[in-house]
Amino acid sequence: VCFVIGTSSLRRAAQLKKKFPHLEFRDIRGNLNTRLKKLDEKEEFSAIILAAAGLKRMGWENRIGQLLSPEDCLYAVGQGALAVEVRAKDQEILNMVSALHDGETVLCCIAERAFMKRLVRVCSLPDLSVHFLYLTGAVYSLDGSDSLKETMQTSVNYQQQNEDGPNDDVQHVGITARNVAGQAQEAAENLGVELASLLLSKGAKHILSVARQLNDAC
Numbered sequence: 001v002c003f004v005i006g007t008s009s010l011r012r013a014a015q016l017k018k019k020f021p022h023l024e025f026r027d028i029r030g031n032l033n034t035r036l037k038k039l040d041e042k043e044e045f046s047a048i049i050l051a052a053a054g055l056k057r058m059g060w061e062n063r064i065g066q067l068l069s070p071e072d073c074l075y076a077v078g079q080g081a082l083a084v085e086v087r088a089k090d091q092e093i094l095n096m097v098s099a100l101h102d103g104e105t106v107l108c109c110i111a112e113r114a115f116m117k118r119l120v121r122v123c124s125l126p127d128l129s130v131h132f133l134y135l136t137g138a139v140y141s142l143d144g145s146d147s148l149k150e151t152m153q154t155s156v157n158y159q160q161q162n163e164d165g166p167n168d169d170v171q172h173v174g175i176t177a178r179n180v181a182g183q184a185q186e187a188a189e190n191l192g193v194e195l196a197s198l199l200l201s202k203g204a205k206h207i208l209s210v211a212r213q214l215n216d217a218c
Contacts, residue, residue, distance in 0.1 A: 008027060
């Protein structure tokens, strides 16, 4: 029996092929209604992979058969984080939105974006103030047969008041976050860069280059 799983995400398919090699993954497109209709009526798919948040938002929790944990399938860089785009020199708005920052989320996004930036550049990809920031990163071939996955950590003091002045905003991989300690942001960025460098030293560049060539040829 061949179980066919539908997903529009190469990232998800590659990871799940590695973990579940007995499954076949095929591309599926369209909005939620269209994809669910294809699942129900065409009998082409045994199951499809969708964002649980979207199904819950529509009140369709009963369609969720299984939730995939990060151990099964890593989420995309920055997925789930909300951001407000502001002009870099607009001090009034920067001050206004700084009240919205969640320190831990800011540092996670910086670390993840730094990780991606480092790979892409090379491969053309309350009481306690001290916190350990963990970052897991991975690269996969399109069929999931070849992969690298590592986890690193660093300690950050993300609740300390940022010492940068209002006219000295420093962007870390495109993120400006006032009221989050500058040293913590730098530590998060370094974590992402170091994790990417570790994967590159183990052969990530070759995996990504081959995957890109195969994807471009499709």
